[in-house]
Amino acid sequence: MSTAPLAADKPEMLRLEGVHKHFGSHHVLRNVSLSVRQGDKVVLCGPSGSGKSTLIRCINRLVSHDQGRVLVEGIEVSDHARDLELIRRDVGMVFQQFNLFPHLTILENCTLAPTWARKMGKKDAEALALSLLERVHIPDQAHKYPPQLSGGQQQRAAIARALCMKPKVMLFDEPTSALDPEMVKEVLDVMTELAAEGMTMICVTHEMGFARKVADQVVFMDKGEIVEEAPPEEFFTAPRNERTRQFLCQILSHE
Amino acid sequence: MSTAPLAADKPEMLRLEGVHKHFGSHHVLRNVSLSVRQGDKVVLCGPSGSGKSTLIRCINRLVSHDQGRVLVEGIEVSDHARDLELIRRDVGMVFQQFNLFPHLTILENCTLAPTWARKMGKKDAEALALSLLERVHIPDQAHKYPPQLSGGQQQRAAIARALCMKPKVMLFDEPTSALDPEMVKEVLDVMTELAAEGMTMICVTHEMGFARKVADQVVFMDKGEIVEEAPPEEFFTAPRNERTRQFLCQILSHE
Amino acid sequence: MSFKGKVFLVWMLLAACFAAFVASFDLKLSLIAEKLPFLLGLHLTPNGFIQGLPLTLFLCLAAMVFSTILGFLAALGRLSGNPLAYGLATFYTSFFRGTPLLVQLMLIYLGLPQLGPVPGAVPAGIIALSLCYGAYISEIFRAGIQAVPNGQREAAAALGLPRWLVMYKVILPQALKLIVPPLGAQFISMLKDSSLVSMVGLWEIMFLAQSYGRSSYRYMEMLLTAAVLYWLLSIVFEAIQARIEARFPQGRH
Amino acid sequence: MSFKGKVFLVWMLLAACFAAFVASFDLKLSLIAEKLPFLLGLHLTPNGFIQGLPLTLFLCLAAMVFSTILGFLAALGRLSGNPLAYGLATFYTSFFRGTPLLVQLMLIYLGLPQLGPVPGAVPAGIIALSLCYGAYISEIFRAGIQAVPNGQREAAAALGLPRWLVMYKVILPQALKLIVPPLGAQFISMLKDSSLVSMVGLWEIMFLAQSYGRSSYRYMEMLLTAAVLYWLLSIVFEAIQARIEARFPQGRH
Amino acid sequence: GPTLDRVTKTGTMVQVMDQSYPPFSFLNDKNEMDGFDAEVAKEVAKRLGVTLKIETPAWEVITAGNWKGRWDICICSMTPSKQRGEVLDFVTIYYNTPGALVVSADDKTTTSMKDLNGKKVGAQSGTPYEEYLNKAMHPEDGSVVKYPFEAVTVTPFASEDLAFQDLALGGGKRLDGIVGNLITIQPRITQTPDKFRVVDANLFADPNAIAVDKGDPEWKAKVASVIDDMRKDGTLSKISMKWIGADIIAK
Numbered sequence A, B: 001m002s003t004a005p006l007a008a009d010k011p012e013m014l015r016l017e018g019v020h021k022h023f024g025s026h027h028v029l030r031n032v033s034l035s036v037r038q039g040d041k042v043v044l045c046g047p048s049g050s051g052k053s054t055l056i057r058c059i060n061r062l063v064s065h066d067q068g069r070v071l072v073e074g075i076e077v078s079d080h081a082r083d084l085e086l087i088r089r090d091v092g093m094v095f096q097q098f099n100l101f102p103h104l105t106i107l108e109n110c111t112l113a114p115t116w117a118r119k120m121g122k123k124d125a126e127a128l129a130l131s132l133l134e135r136v137h138i139p140d141q142a143h144k145y146p147p148q149l150s151g152g153q154q155q156r157a158a159i160a161r162a163l164c165m166k167p168k169v170m171l172f173d174e175p176t177s178a179l180d181p182e183m184v185k186e187v188l189d190v191m192t193e194l195a196a197e198g199m200t201m202i203c204v205t206h207e208m209g210f211a212r213k214v215a216d217q218v219v220f221m222d223k224g225e226i227v228e229e230a231p232p233e234e235f236f237t238a239p240r241n242e243r244t245r246q247f248l249c250q251i252l253s254h255e
Numbered sequence C, D: 001m002s003f004k005g006k007v008f009l010v011w012m013l014l015a016a017c018f019a020a021f022v023a024s025f026d027l028k029l030s031l032i033a034e035k036l037p038f039l040l041g042l043h044l045t046p047n048g049f050i051q052g053l054p055l056t057l058f059l060c061l062a063a064m065v066f067s068t069i070l071g072f073l074a075a076l077g078r079l080s081g082n083p084l085a086y087g088l089a090t091f092y093t094s095f096f097r098g099t100p101l102l103v104q105l106m107l108i109y110l111g112l113p114q115l116g117p118v119p120g121a122v123p124a125g126i127i128a129l130s131l132c133y134g135a136y137i138s139e140i141f142r143a144g145i146q147a148v149p150n151g152q153r154e155a156a157a158a159l160g161l162p163r164w165l166v167m168y169k170v171i172l173p174q175a176l177k178l179i180v181p182p183l184g185a186q187f188i189s190m191l192k193d194s195s196l197v198s199m200v201g202l203w204e205i206m207f208l209a210q211s212y213g214r215s216s217y218r219y220m221e222m223l224l225t226a227a228v229l230y231w232l233l234s235i236v237f238e239a240i241q242a243r244i245e246a247r248f249p250q251g252r253h
Numbered sequence E: 001g002p003t004l005d006r007v008t009k010t011g012t013m014v015q016v017m018d019q020s021y022p023p024f025s026f027l028n029d030k031n032e033m034d035g036f037d038a039e040v041a042k043e044v045a046k047r048l049g050v051t052l053k054i055e056t057p058a059w060e061v062i063t064a065g066n067w068k069g070r071w072d073i074c075i076c077s078m079t080p081s082k083q084r085g086e087v088l089d090f091v092t093i094y095y096n097t098p099g100a101l102v103v104s105a106d107d108k109t110t111t112s113m114k115d116l117n118g119k120k121v122g123a124q125s126g127t128p129y130e131e132y133l134n135k136a137m138h139p140e141d142g143s144v145v146k147y148p149f150e151a152v153t154v155t156p157f158a159s160e161d162l163a164f165q166d167l168a169l170g171g172g173k174r175l176d177g178i179v180g181n182l183i184t185i186q187p188r189i190t191q192t193p194d195k196f197r198v199v200d201a202n203l204f205a206d207p208n209a210i211a212v213d214k215g216d217p218e219w220k221a222k223v224a225s226v227i228d229d230m231r232k233d234g235t236l237s238k239i240s241m242k243w244i245g246a247d248i249i250a251k
Ligand SMILES: Nc1ncnc2c1ncn2[C@@H]1O[C@H](COP(=O)(O)OP(=O)(O)OP(=O)(O)O)[C@@H](O)[C@H]1O
Pocket: A023, A026, A028, A046, A047, A048, A049, A050, A051, A052, A053, A054, A055, B180
């Protein structure tokens, strides 16, 4: 009988220890610690400006932290260029604004990194890209340019692009908040499928339906601190912290 | 006993008769007719690209229609510059991207049109602007520049700016879809208050909670046509058209 | 040491290298000292007119004003739907961007008299510089005006503001942020191109430098002196430009 | 009639006005006909070297290549965090933007021999044009590179691509769209500034026009001929630029 | 005529001359135009009883003619020729000067123009010296010029300075020789000793005339008579001795 092993048994993928970050005099992350095991799905939420993006950008060092340690698979993230490139290849990232390369076709977007950074052959890279485009349900868009696609299609292409590097962790930074409402679902569906396949994921999102359904752990941030960290049932039904309660009330009230 | 008069008794504010619009060879509005009486609140929804924005832009001629007639208070909207300026002063508009003037303070944003187009004195215009900023709950932001405000505050400032011209109709084009989720509520609240005060409103939005609560009439567009037009109870519970049903299913499913 | 400090050091080093290179020419510094007051325009010409640096500055400042006005009008023409305005504006820019300033100056100085008016050297110089640079500047204004997001125009129009007011109160103030940097670059070019008007006998910096250089048979000394003056002027221009840029509000939503 | 048709009519009208103005100079057309083949470079110089239009084109094309490379490198320097690279790049651009091309040409043509190498007229001209325009072009590259949204850089970095590859495959191709138009404008300026290298005895268009004009005392005829040649060349340049621009994908998300 | 009327009416005579052609015209230490031509002009103005104003546009602009009342007279070392005569009137030839050949001081072999056959010889463009090298002189008086060489590679320069800078690098580096006005060359050689050597000091005689705009015979006659007086009473010769150190006045 094969059941998923208990979370505690799985190896640790990511670890943040007492991370601080300042932008000028602005203290954006305050003593943030977090541990994510293989296969975990973490949803990160909190008000605008609370430091969610900064936090997940510290993981692949698009932002460099001032203090504390960030470890990916046990390797400390630092400015060492070679190490950094290796870590980044294992950590996929999906942005709110898609950030597809508009001058390349969807297929070229997907094969660029595998051919250059993974030294994959052109044929292999294209085959891999096509299979992943299939997985996000847009195989027929491979030869179009990003601006020719709808927002939802672009975001799914961006997910495929990240998956082409065969990452071990995926970071999502509000992947659906720039989308028209009818397209939100198609992207969330792809993310749900990815979660079901066992991908380790950290996801900044305000789609609480998705959080309820997919997350193992919901993390709530405010003013640079992790205020609450709980499994979704507990988080939504019995938030311990007053700030969490307020936040949930605000974003759920108009649904 | 003062009750609201029956809708049919109220004078007609807006009327579209068989309006067509092409962008090049792309037929964007197909024989659209619509009538809005004073005090009516109409919510317009439909998939991306269905022509919602184009439709409401035809009303104040940010887009010029090819065929059919558009009447505002019985005056036909045409290219006649003087008439057009007069009509536009009576029709307020709020955009998805706020479109505040970033080089002017919020107060200056609000007083620009009254002083130049309504020839109001500077003092009067400022007093009016401050009272309206109060009404949208941001009187303390009057002397800041737009980029210094949060999205929700900016959108409320944009509503105040439009109200400063004392318009008879307000057009809203997805006023909350560029906002962070915690800010959606504060804008919808202001719009609900405005509706309660009897403003005639046409509102493109996907906030179905708002539509249920405020609208007299919900209009569903697809591919340039008005497909369904019904009071909210009927629209949400018993949509007659298949396309409406599909759309509602898509955007309500992940809430 | 700070980044700025290090950069300053690098500059000093390079300036020293340049000075060493120049020193290898075996320059007669006494000549420079003797002629500098004239280049700086501390004296008037025998005709009682300004000369040297003040004349260069005067020509440029006048041409700046006129070329900016011309450039703005031509930009409106290029953005206009009126075929006459559009045709005029494009013909103007094509001709004045496509032909050498020297030819334009000669057409005005030697050609205009054929039609009647006989322009003096100063007006001819200012007209030529203004027309030529107006053509370049029109492109800058056009790009700046077009870069203002269309939403701004729409929001202003939706408020019922007349078109000129939209341009004056909403578009131009925002376009300026994009217009000022390339405009400053054009003015620095103009500074140096103004030396061409020595053709019509104006004693600006380059004219004096060349005259002195030839009559003393010390061409390099004078050219270098002129170069340093132009360099200083352009550094001053850049500083002014940076000041103006700094006054624009930073953010855009 | 279509807008284009009307604009064409306006152009024809203006061209006719211009022709009438020029005709009022009482030009000796036979002289133009006689000298045109030389200006067009249909014959070689007595030295067996190219002259006239082909020489102008050759100088410009060579200087275009070198100034673009220089400009790109200087732009990288200005965007770099390394104080040496930054200092070098800013010193270079400040000097070559701030001083007249004439002085730069003289420094290279007459100054370099002091250090040893005696550059010929053609290399000196190309070096001077390249250095001078490289300084302007660096500013264009800098602005173009900076205008590519930061998200592009971040997305590429997040994929683990090394920095040079991010520049080469992601940033530059997108920056080109913003770089090409002002670059084209610079090349058109360069076309006309290349006439300055006649100073060192290169028989390009302006040199020939001026010497024929001087020796026949028919200065206007020759200047106008040169002007028309430059104008035509710049129209051709603009057409090529428009073609290149048209090849860029239109949309941006 | 119009020029004479204007000079009488305004009491000023506007003299136009080259900005730098020492010792005939140049900016002196007081920043005033000075030299042989300037002094002749001063004297002419004095005798006409008017004040003198000097303007210095580019040579091309002066020789384009059609002065439109901008300038009244050009005492500016202009060599008369048939073509120039079409746009300007020549009052009188006031001095002659020899054309000279200069080579680099380190060039010990060149003894005449003949030795420079096929070599690079520089001259200021638009001058009789360039025409001489091109074997294309057309003197106004119709005299025939002798050319004691087959063909040289003519290298025209916008200014003589650059030609001399090139020659100063050494014979054959960029240039083998220069043909120019002996009188303008002389001070240059004294200023920069050990660089140049005059090979032939009398290639041909170059006449220099006073020019006025076309269409005013009265003014032309008036200037001619003033110059004639100055020639007769020795004033011109005195000025010549002062600036040139020799009497080059055309008799
Ligand atoms: N590069 C930067 N320079 C300066 N300040 C920054 C920078 N990036 C972020 N900040 C500031 O840091 C704070 C946290 O930003 P962050 O983007 O992490 O918030 P967030 O929680 O992702 O908010 P949002 O929901 O708006 O994306 C904000 O106050 C922001 O203004």
